[in-house]
Amino acid sequence: MMSMIQVENLTFSYPSGYDNIFENVSFQIDTNWKLGFIGRNGRGKTTFFNLLLGKYEYQGKIKSSVQFDYFPYVIADKNRLTEDILFEICPFAERWEIIRELSYLEVHEDVLLKLFSILSGGEQTKVLLAALFLNDGHFLLIDEPTNHLDAKARELVSAYLKNKKGFILVSHDRCFLDGCVDHILSINRSNIEVQKGNFSTWYTNFQQQQEFELAKNVKLKKDIAHMKQAAQQTKSWSDAVEKTKNGTRISGVKADKGYIGHKAAKMMQRAKNIEARKQRAIDEKSSLLKNLETAEDLKMKPLLYFRDTLASFSHVTPIFHGKDICQPISFEIKRGERIALDGKNGSGKTSILKLLMGQSIEFCGEFSIGSGLIVSYVPQDTSNLTGLLSDFAENNRIDESLFKAILRKMDFTRTQFGKNIEDFSSGQKKKVFIAKSLCEQAHLYVWDEPLNYIDIYSRMQIENLIKEFSPTMIFVEHDAVFRNTIATKEVQLYKK
Structure with a gap:
């Protein structure tokens, strides 16, 4: 039976934060999907996981009928047998099920009788994922699992995840994502989007959107420049009206305050209204490029060594x-x-x-x-x-x-x-x-x-x-x- 995770008008900022991490964000995802979760560093991927886990208060609604588990699982005491730790994570699993999952990841069952603390980082990652996926009906939040995996292990874990369902995976490894996800959840500059497909599919669509936004950017910059010029002319006109109201000489003749006072006031108000409308139009045009991602070229100055x-x-x-x-x-x-x-x-x-x-x-x-x-x-x-x-x-x-x-x-x-x-x-x-x-x-x-x-x-x-x-x-x-x-x-x- 299909189950959904629904996010409605989510708004969140840290108490000491300068800006909202999320602002009126809404989307929904199917709990059977294999979701790749991508976005710039600091955009709030781990924060969103913590919101799903109920760690922070927020505005809006998050509706779900599933229980969330988080990877990396926090282990208080790593100087225990790996087997004991895994049964703590998945208490209803049978030992043979754990051994089966480990075999998919090419981890020998001998690790179960070793202290967890002496396992390599890659082994720890694999055994924790194996245990977490044995919790039936849970939805797994996987936060950057590749950082302790070598190239071969990444291929194994990606293939393992491809045969699972019901997870959100934060990873920046493009091959890894392509190997195991069927949807992409992307945190953009101004919103969160859900799209069907793997990373490469998403990136092709993203590039097309960027090209469209860049083309629009050229036109908008011209429009905004013209608007600003018109707004400046309007301001100059309103300033001239203000001067006549104050009795400034026009063509060498001092204007009569009583004669033009009422008319100047109406002209002044009209000028201000036009200026305000033009400024609103500038602001509106400027906000249209909501998801344009820029990555300026970096530079470096390597030195040339005198020997080969x-x-x-x-x-x-x-x-x-x-x-x-x-x-x-x-x-x-x-x-x-x-x-x-x-x-x-x-x-x-x-x-x-x-x-x-x-x-x-x-x-x-x-x-x-x-x-x-x-x-x-x-x-x-x-x-x-x-x-x-x-x-x-x-x-x-x-x-x-x-x-x-x-x-x-x-x-x-x-x-x-x-x-x-x-x-x-x-x-x-x-x-x-x-x-x-x-x-x-x-x-x-x-x-x-x-x-x-x-x-x-x-x-x-x-x-x-x-x-x-x-x-x-x-x-x-x-x-x-x-x-x-x-x-x-x-x-x-x-x-x-």
Whole structure:
């Protein structure tokens, strides 16, 4: 039987917020749909999930007959057997059902008898999803599950979700979305829309709408310019009338106040009415471009290294707790290359990047890096970000004006500049590190999963930037579209 989730005239803002996150939003969705949920960072995707979960008070109505579950499931004590945690999540499931779901995700049942805390991030994601989907009749709110999944795991989870129904999935990975959703829920600049199809279908329609809005924008700008000019002429006329009312000389003869006073007042009122009508028309025309998304071109200034080879790895194996992480790896970073490090989670990708950053990493083999090489780094972890953006710029010795200009191009509003970074969304925090890197002139750009939480528009913006300026890069990124678009070479790491 079909069940609907109905949202009517939803309005919400945080108590300390500057603006409404949602304003008179209405739409409805079928609980059998597989919904991809997309939108710019900071537009309110996680907030909407919290509203469905009843965590905040709001104006309007949300009607639903289903119970909502949230991923990632919050676990108070991770130092327990995985099996115990899963039965806490889905108390009515049989053990064989859990094992069946895990097999679909290529997770061996041995994990059930391990402490949850020692599972990899990818394993934790898979077992939690398996358990949550065993709650019959529940509707699952899945918030960015791909951030701990390598490329292979993303394919597996996407295929798993394709065979499920009844969920809303927040993800910015275009291939992942295409593989598992049948509807798109998009948060636009001024509304929320529901559309049938996968991400690619939605994006084709979105581009057509953008082209229409851009064409309309050209015409509206001309109309608005003409209206403003006419309004200014009207204002000049009303100012001239005001002067005659005050007895200003006209053609050398002082006007008689008593003669023109009454007539001037009527002319003045008429002028003001015309001016008000024209201003309303300007405002109305200006508001027509309600969902036009802009993504200005970004810029960077990479430095040219004086040698062809920037760094060299020969039979290098990172070591963790006395054990080799991966099989020995050999490669060079040549000037102009953009190298994608690929491999399963735990295969040593981040360790290789940290070696390039001069961090103390135990390894065997030979590693060398060019003298005087300037490196710019985007780390995977954003949890240490605190304070204002101005403090961050000063502490990192980057130009504050340029830094904030880049963030504006990446869809930051000016009000964000007055907030503490710890209050930013996860995607906005990641953009802080990317903007910092773009401010830095470097020979080599080392980016560790730069796109975690980053919205789709900004991903495309960054792809265009790298294609235009061709910096020398080495990066880890599991977004298949980004990797295929950007990388000139792939280096594969294999676990021991």
